[in-house]
Amino acid sequence: MTLDIATVKRVAHLSRIALTDEEAERMTSELNTRLGFVEQLNEVDVSDVEPMTSVLPMKLRTREDVVTDGNIAEEITANAPGSEDNFFVVPKVLE
16 A cells, blocks of 8 residues: 555645645655555464463452452551541531
8 A cells, every 4th residue: 555645645634734745745655655565564374373361371360259348447547636437527517
């Protein structure tokens, strides 16, 4: 796939990028070079390659998904100026 100057200018306009004619010519050649590289990558046979998320084999550590209160409510409220039944007691703000 090759791009022409008109296509580059249209994409630049849609992207809200101001390009001069010289910049559009330079961008055309640069984009064509990059697209040529992508076309080369498409020619590589990867049918026997397994998809991977990392270059190193690793297993994610998992934990049991259990909802708890932490069982430390007394420790959390111990430093509070006021607490009652493991809840913080705060002064009334609105009347």
